[in-house]
Amino acid sequence: MAKDITTRLNDYSQWYNDLVIKGNLADHSSVRGCMVIKPYGYAIWEKMRDALDKMFKDTGHVNAYFPLFIPKSFLSKEASHIEGFAKECAVVTHYRLINDPNGKGVIVDPTAKLEEELIIRPTSETIIWNTYKTWIQSYRDLPLLINQWANVVRWEMRTRLFLRTAEFLWQEGHTAHATEKEAVEETEKMLHVYAEFAEKWMAMPVILGRKTANERFAGAVETYCIEAMMQDGQALQAGTSHFLGQNFAKAFDVQFLNKEGKQELVYATSWGVSTRLIGALIMAHSDDDGLIIPPKLAPLHVVIVPIYKTADDLNKLYEKVKPLIEQLKAKNISVKFDDDETKRPGFKFAEYELRGVPVRLAMGMRDYESGTVEVARRDTKEKSVQQFEGIGNYIETLLDDIQTNIYNKAKAFRDSNIxxxxxxxxxxxxxxxxxxxxxxxxxxxxxxxxxxxxxxxxxxxxxxxxxxxxxxxxxxxxxxxxxxxxxxxxx
RNA sequence: CGGGGCGUAGCGCAGUCUGGUUAGCGUACCUGGUUUGGGACCAGGUGGUCGCGUGUUCGAAUCACGCCGCCCCGACCA
The missing domain is CATH 3.30.110.30 (C-terminal domain of ProRS)
Known part of the structure; x- marks a missing residue:
């Protein structure tokens, strides 16, 4: 049992918090409801982002960037949309600070009031459709397939690291199409992209489905989702894809001239996943000893812990594993040789288990003499002694095994709990x-x-x-x- | 935002009820030494506006009021 981690059985929420904080993924910030994503947590997000970005590009999308601020009037244009978000919007009302006449720092300059307040985007449909109006004139401008990586703000009552914070990172795809059929196909296509990402990369099985009217995105005609089961049996929506019909086209008057020379309203979709996926990843796989991260998203794949008495021994061990490190790097397997002398091996073992590093190698002088190495896999915590010769290929296969095993385990759990x-x-x-x-x-x-x-x-x-x-x-x-x-x- | 709990060194806590020496303990950190195959040991040391503010008092971590933050439970949400 790992030190200082609450067990899942004892208190599932606390276990989750312990993993996020002690696993060095994120911290609470001094800003209400906002988190600091620490380098290790951000590294996971980068891996997710890179994989998803490639999938979006492969399906014909391009990236762009739209403003953080949305004029209040834009948000009012689509009735059900604003109704869905009105309760959680941050609003910018002024644009200048002045020195406090009482000498206590700065105050908002009351004379610097904005004529029209700006809303910090809770999602970007409105600013984007306001822009698309000027980009779309003819059927030849369609389809418009754009994604943006951004931060958004939703003023939540109650927050939890990664799962629900006031500010979070996400991607939002916004597409425009000439026909309803094509837009619906796009919505479903992106849902399948998300499902593939969840299953192949996150090793997390998901159920693809449609939302009921109650659970539908504000402003959507149809909302599709992928739902995952966490280890406590609760559901977590891991991604959504919306068919928006002509709702936003109507609200922002986005029409195109079709082949017959007639004006038509365009059809829209939007789809997104967020840093919430990191929360899902944690709750889907990890155990009471710490994080379990599938190799495809692990910031570090392999750690090598040398066990030695003298500087000379350490040097011998390093020379021995150096070619292996090169070999693994050539295979795009990230590897760290931990020669930190201030920590003993046992401490390191526990630490890397907490951090969810998929494979750990331990090599001491006995291994050195006998040409072996101890291999420990994080997902099952199994240890075995292997011949050092050819270990690079063994590790490559092992990482694939771990990825598969994590998925199969999550799937077996999910299936036996429906x-x-x-x-x-x-x-x-x-x-x-x-x-x-x-x-x-x-x-x-x-x-x-x-x-x-x-x-x-x-x-x-x-x-x-x-x-x-x-x-x-x-x-x-x-x-x-x-x-x-x-x-x-x-x- | 409603109910409950909490806030004292990086982390975990005692002290608060009943105001009064220099605010302690564990851990972490630093230095030196011995260690090193599952979270080492000994010795010495660093580190605190006691969450913030106002008040009561000769005197506040301790009492009062306000605020902020976190956790749990509700309502809302991805």
Whole structure:
């Protein structure tokens, strides 16, 4: 058991906080609700960002950057959109500070009031569609496939590191299309990009689905999502993709001339994932000893801990592993030789386990003499002694094994915690006593959905895509239903 | 934003109820030495506007009021 980490069983929330802070991913800042992402945590984000960015480029998107500030009037143009965000907007009202006449630092200059307040973007649909209006005239300007990497601000009541902070980093894709069909295809395509990223890179299985009207993005016609299960059985929305229909085109009057020479409103999509994914990554895989990071996102893949008595021994060990370090680097496997003499090996072992480094090599003089090395894998904590000869290739394979194993483990956990439930009694019992997802029939009404939420705190996470159609009765109202939906308590 | 808890060295805490020496303890950190195959040991040392502000008092970490921050539980959300 790692020092100073609360166990998952004891207090899951505290365990999460311990991992974020003691794993050196992030800290609370002195600004309410805002975090400092530390270098190790940011390195994970960079890996996520690079992988996603490549996937976006490969699907034909380009990056651009739009302003942080949004004139208040823009946000008012799409009614349901503003309704969704109004309660959590930061507003800039002034543009100058002056010295406090009472000599206590600076105060806001009351004469420097903005004529129109600026909203710090909670999302960028409005400023972007205001801009797209000037870029789109003809069908030849379409589709417009743009992504932006940015920070956004949502003034949250209650914050948690990575999962919900007032400011966070994300990407938001905003596309414009000539036809509804094409826009819907784009929405679904990007959902699949997210799902692939979650499963292949994060080693986190997800359920692809549609949101109910209640859970839909403000301003969207249809919201798609990927939902992941955390180790406490709660759901976490890991990404969303929205079909916005012509809502924003109407609000910002974005029309194009089609081939027949007629003006038409364009169709829109938007899609995003955020630094919240780091929270998902932690809660999906890690254990009571610390972080478990899948190799594809790990900032450091391999650490080599030398065990030695003299400087001479250390030097011998270094000379021995030097070619291996070169070999691994050539394979794009990051490796660190930890020759810090102020810490003993046991301390280092625990420290790298806390940080989730996938593979640890330990080599002492006994190994040196016998041509072996101790290999420890973080995901299972298994240790084995291997021949040093050819260890580079062994590690390369091992990293792939670890990536696969982490995914399989998460998937087995997820699958064994989705339960089909058919009666209301069973539903209540399951949600209270068996953490996980519930697959149940729903009558399709917002009233039932809200009632269930009120009674159990469970919400409909999604209506799975390609859902099997089957006749059934709503688990709450008993009214007829054609398919099961996923219920869960959620982050 | 509502209820509860907390804020004293980088971290974890005692002291606060019942105001009064120089504010302690563990850990971390620094120096020297011995160590090194799972979080070393000995010795010496550094580090504090007691969350911030105002007040009560001869005197405040301690009492009062206000504010800020964090954690847990609710409402809201990605």
């Amino acid at each position: 339960r089909e439930v058919n009666t209301w009694e069973e539903f209540q019992d399951t949600i209270e006593n068996k953490p996980g997802f519930i697959s149940a029939h729903w009558d399709g009404t917002a009233e039932t959905e809200e009632k269930i939420k009120e009674l159990t705190k469970a919400t409909i996470r999604c209506i799975p895509l390609n859902n099997q159609q089957q006749e059934g009765k709503c688990v709450y109202s008993g009214k007829p239903s054609k398919e099961r939906v996923i219920f869960a308590r959620a982050y």
